[in-house]
Amino acid sequence: MKHFKALLVLSLLLACLTSFSLAAPLAAALSCPNWAVGATYNIGDCVTYGGNTWICAIPHTAIAPWAPIAGNALWTLNGPATSIWTYPGDSLVSYLNINYINKYYANAGDWPNNSTNWVSQGPCNPNGMPSGPPIDGIPTLAEAQQYAASLTNSTYFQQVKASIATRDNSIVSAVAPLNPSNPSNVKRVEQYLPLSKWQYYFSVADPLYTYTGFLQAVAKFSGFCGDYTDGRDADALCKRSLATMFAHFDQETGGHSVEQYGIPEWLQGLVAVRENGCPGGASCGYNNDCVGNPFWNNVWTCGKDSSGNWLQYFGRGAKQLSYYYNYAAFSEVLYGDANLLLDSPDNVATTWLNLASAVFFFVYPQPPKPSMLFVIDGTWVPNADDISRGLGNNFPTTIQIINSECQDSPTKAAAQNRINYYRNFTADLSIDISHDNMACAGMGLFSSASSAAIYIYWDQSSTPYECELVNYQTPFNGLIDGQYVACVEHFWDVTLK
Numbered sequence: 001m002k003h004f005k006a007l008l009v010l011s012l013l014l015a016c017l018t019s020f021s022l023a024a025p026l027a028a029a030l031s032c033p034n035w036a037v038g039a040t041y042n043i044g045d046c047v048t049y050g051g052n053t054w055i056c057a058i059p060h061t062a063i064a065p066w067a068p069i070a071g072n073a074l075w076t077l078n079g080p081a082t083s084i085w086t087y088p089g090d091s092l093v094s095y096l097n098i099n100y101i102n103k104y105y106a107n108a109g110d111w112p113n114n115s116t117n118w119v120s121q122g123p124c125n126p127n128g129m130p131s132g133p134p135i136d137g138i139p140t141l142a143e144a145q146q147y148a149a150s151l152t153n154s155t156y157f158q159q160v161k162a163s164i165a166t167r168d169n170s171i172v173s174a175v176a177p178l179n180p181s182n183p184s185n186v187k188r189v190e191q192y193l194p195l196s197k198w199q200y201y202f203s204v205a206d207p208l209y210t211y212t213g214f215l216q217a218v219a220k221f222s223g224f225c226g227d228y229t230d231g232r233d234a235d236a237l238c239k240r241s242l243a244t245m246f247a248h249f250d251q252e253t254g255g256h257s258v259e260q261y262g263i264p265e266w267l268q269g270l271v272a273v274r275e276n277g278c279p280g281g282a283s284c285g286y287n288n289d290c291v292g293n294p295f296w297n298n299v300w301t302c303g304k305d306s307s308g309n310w311l312q313y314f315g316r317g318a319k320q321l322s323y324y325y326n327y328a329a330f331s332e333v334l335y336g337d338a339n340l341l342l343d344s345p346d347n348v349a350t351t352w353l354n355l356a357s358a359v360f361f362f363v364y365p366q367p368p369k370p371s372m373l374f375v376i377d378g379t380w381v382p383n384a385d386d387i388s389r390g391l392g393n394n395f396p397t398t399i400q401i402i403n404s405e406c407q408d409s410p411t412k413a414a415a416q417n418r419i420n421y422y423r424n425f426t427a428d429l430s431i432d433i434s435h436d437n438m439a440c441a442g443m444g445l446f447s448s449a450s451s452a453a454i455y456i457y458w459d460q461s462s463t464p465y466e467c468e469l470v471n472y473q474t475p476f477n478g479l480i481d482g483q484y485v486a487c488v489e490h491f492w493d494v495t496l497k
Helices: 002-006 008-017 141-151 155-163 169-173 184-192 195-201 211-220 234-253 324-335 339-343 353-363 372-377 384-388 395-402 413-428 483-492
Strands: 046-049 052-056 075-080 092-095 098-102 118-123 457-460 467-470
Touching (some): 155 372, 184 234, 211 353, 234 353, 234 372, 234 395, 234 413, 324 339, 324 353, 353 372, 372 395, 395 413, 457 483, 467 483
Antiparallel strands (some): 046 052, 098 118, 457 467
């Protein structure tokens, strides 16, 4: 024992250079199943491959390149297939990159990471598993970032990313009508939408919707009414964007009653700030996924009220933002923190976020649908599949993005309302739409063959220590810097350095 302790420091160093093999095991018979492609292996699983037995060091599903061979960090060599490890007391081993000292005689099955026969002596090195390409081990932070960049470097993806860029909230909070320091896109909006016109368009709006709040919402998203460097007319496109957005405001939150308000319906927008009947209604929760859905719950957690009940995520704001995962996604874009709106969802009704959520919806794509901004400004170019479905760079296509009302034939009333309101706003803003395609009835839905069908969310890959882009929403947004690393660290339980 004294001799062993005297050499402990040297032994710990040597243990890092070996793998589960400092102490010589006593030979015995061992039968581990053969390694198999497609099988799922967990930490501690034993397999036979190439005349040796191997212990799984990292959970994974086996594919051909990751057979248990020397240098593959997924597996730890356990010894010849004809032997089994058996250690006397005080044996020192390295297992799963942790050093262990054996307190008692240990036989097969007494894995050092889950047996009281072993005492952990800490990591072999301060960086955990060795770094390197994913096939050999955990990637470095720089390698992960470089890999993510290689998956998101298409021209269209980068155009989308630029279009949803946001400004710091300190800049946004300083925005005020006619402030000389207002960002350029805000000044462009003010040129065509002064306070007097806002008051004309929304004279019966809920007082929670304010002109200053709208200007701040525009300031947050620099791509809305932003500049173009390729010859497109930024002023004309800004006016079309305003007309499009306001027409949808009217349908989503309008009063829809000439008798009640005494003015045309197109001037009755922004009357509703919360979903009809909410809060309090039986269908106002939108929080069924707050429990029992590990895909979301392990990343985003719904807020609770003082009684311990889940908060409600019913429709709020000019675009009626709904469902807790959409509140979380919006909160991450605005603040870099999903919890801010998960814990205070009514801020989407009572603050400038009631309009920022609408601008967010306007500039963000919903693949296979493009963003409404890209439909209006022509960045999205429909392909043959889109054209065959009647989809194009026109206002009715934005209706399909919102709720596909244009797929009905004849045109349903709600869709016709939107078209009528759009005609009203374009006329008032002096926009010529005489050559626009306004056909709506019978339009097809966007499909996976659309030119807008890009993947913008990260999910766990079958490749160890990687995530991949997918065509469904996840908590990890590929359009936000740092989300790839967050995805890898979450699903593979590592910290990239």
